[in-house]
Amino acid sequence: MHTFDAVVVGAGGAGLRAAVALARSGLRTAVLSKLYPTRSHTGTAQGGIAAPLGNVEEDQWEWYAFDTVKGGDYLGDQDAIEILCRDSVEAIVELEHMGLPFNRTPDGRIDQRRFGGHTREFGKAPVKRACYAADRTGHMILQTLYQQCIKHDVNFFNEFQVLDLVAVDGRAAGVVAYELATGELHTFAAKAILFATGGFGRIFKVTSNAHSLTGDGLAIAWRRGIPLEDMEFFQFHPTGIYKMGILLSEAARGEGAVLRNGKGERFMERYAPTLIDLAPRDMVSRAMYLEIREGRGAGGRDYVYLDFTHLGRDVLEKKLPDVTEFVRTYLGLDPAVDLVPIQPTAHYAMGGIPTDVDGRVVLDPENTPMPGLYAAGEAACVSVHGANRLGTNSLVDLVVFGKRAGLHMAQFARESDPVPVPADAEKQVAARLESLRRRREGENAAAIREALQATMMEHASVFRTRQGLEKARSHIAALKERYGRVRVADPSRRYNTELLEALELGYLLDVAEALVVSALNRTESRGAHWREDFPNRDDAGWLKHTLLYRGDGGDHEIRYKPVVITRFSPQERKY
Ligand SMILES: Cc1cc2nc3c(=O)[nH]c(=O)nc-3n(C[C@H](O)[C@H](O)[C@H](O)COP(=O)(O)OP(=O)(O)OC[C@H]3O[C@@H](n4cnc5c(N)ncnc54)[C@H](O)[C@@H]3O)c2cc1C
Helix, strand or coil: EEEEEEECCCCCCHHHHHHHHHCCCCCEEEEECCCCHHHCCCHHCCCCECCCCCCCCCCHHHHHHHHHHHHHHCCHHHHHHHHHHHHHHHHHHHHHCCCCCCCEECCCCCEEEEEEEECCCCCEEEEEEEECCCCHHHHHHHHHHHHHHCCCCCCCCECEEEEEEEEEEEEEEEEEECCCCCCCCEEEEEEEEEEECCCCCCHHEEECCCCCCHHHHHHHCCCHHCCECCCCCCEEEEEECCCCCCCCHHHHCCCCCEEECCCCCCCHHHHHHCCHHHHHHHHHHHHHHHHHHHHHHHHHCCCCEEEECCHHHCCCCHHCCHHHHHHHHHHHCCCCCCCCCEEEEEEEEEEEEEEEECCCEECCCCCCEEEEEEECCEEEECCCCCCCCCCHHHHHHHHHHHHHHHHHHHHHHCCCCCCCCCCCCCHHHHHHHHHHHHHHCCCCCHHHHHHHHHHHHHHHCECHHHHHHCCCCCCCHHHHHCCCCECCCCCCCCCCHHHHHHHHHHHHHHHHHHHHHHHHHHCCCCCCCECCCCCCCCHHHHHHHEEEEEECCEEEEEEEEECCCCCCCCCCCCC
16 A cells, blocks of 8 residues: 555646646655656647747737637636636746747747637637647657656656546545556555546547547546546547548648648638638538538548648748658658648547546536545546637646646645545455456457447547437447457466556447447537537537436436536637
């Protein structure tokens, strides 16, 4: 048994920002991560982090808040969005003071570029709001925060995979983790626990997300009776490399790259006349699918092009070096002269573990917190992104709400007594591992995972219908049954990745099921949730958050939570 004041699960941007806040507050803090911290997915974030610094052109936090509310199709909670937008400026300055090497303007200030859906004067024209470090912004954030954690003596438990949450009398008391190097179980007791385990794009076949993004934190919480909020809203990013899904950052379009259909037309002019290629992601992804459906895909196929050819080698090398390299490496093309084939790729979960603005996990529509439990980052739903996240808004979410969660945890831990963790805390997990290891007959996890990813892609991605979602639901039920017979052939204890993949498949099945059930239930179209059988947004019926609970017998309960509206009343969303 390990005992700390605070335990952070996940070493991405959200977890590390919380850990810095905790350690600076003087708390004994442990960070558990199934990957080495610097391999966390935040490191792949390319394009930028938003803040209305106004360094390149005039900007205001209210304009930013309006864009975020509108971008999220009015489903975001505006109290949380106001905090995000106001605090973003301080968050950037803090990162800079920690040593983050942002790109600079000629007069030495942090440079800013354009990103989709970010405008000046409440929608008049695009604005330069994204601070960036070339197209390696996430990498720089991750490295900077990790160094700060080392400086402040945060205790890291790397390659420790959390498999369960321990709760005593309704209060979070600890977690059970599996040590990859030895196969041993460890219990960590703490007064405050944060889940910052990232997203779950691996439920889909074509995705920008790493293999590790399997929704562990969400599924562990859900199995312990915590609801999941707004799971139906999953973002597809328009510019994934065709068939591979590897992301070409929106920074490319921010720097002037344009989308073209098979006829060479700049088709976004028809769908979003003001912002064109820099319209929000949900709209661009849908427009691409419509072009393809109407026979204007490239070469009559299911992709369109991203055109960089007019940008010049200087911009490509200085501002988009990684994007340029990805095109060369994965496609063997030169973006300075070739058109690049792209398709929408599963990218970001707007839904997740519900929290309040201090990162406390809440259990019901009245926002009753579960004492001692916190969540932040992509695993959480605070909800600042509503039905569709604007580019650059996840990195801000991580640092603003990661810090707020860390500060609240510090206060909570100082004011409360430790909860004794039961001696048999590991029992359930040990039994689950044993039954997987012992099973002699059964099938391997990979085939079930592939079937899940294909069904989610076909029926629960950019366009949805009742029929398709029902097929997905029954298919997932059948896959869950097969999962009950999964067998792990590798009996070893050290680095048994087959065993871990089998466990992760269980999480994928749970979060996919939560997404499909929530999507079937929401009979309207809003943001990234597009129902072809209900093509209109229905504010009278659906301006509310979904809270999905998992019943003991595999049944579900849905409850609703009102959307917090402060200054922006819902309007039709046009760009
Ligand atoms: C290719 C790409 C480009 C992007 N570009 C941008 C951008 O330019 N701007 C922007 O704002 N957003 C961008 N995003 C989105 C953004 O990067 C992510 O949403 C964000 O980094 C998520 O951070 P996080 O801290 O929540 O989780 P992550 O960085 O994914 O970290 C999750 C952590 O949890 C750990 N973990 C998971 N499960 C367990 C477990 N069971 N036990 C222990 N540890 C566990 C992992 O080891 C990891 O340390 C991009 C995303 C992608 C995929």
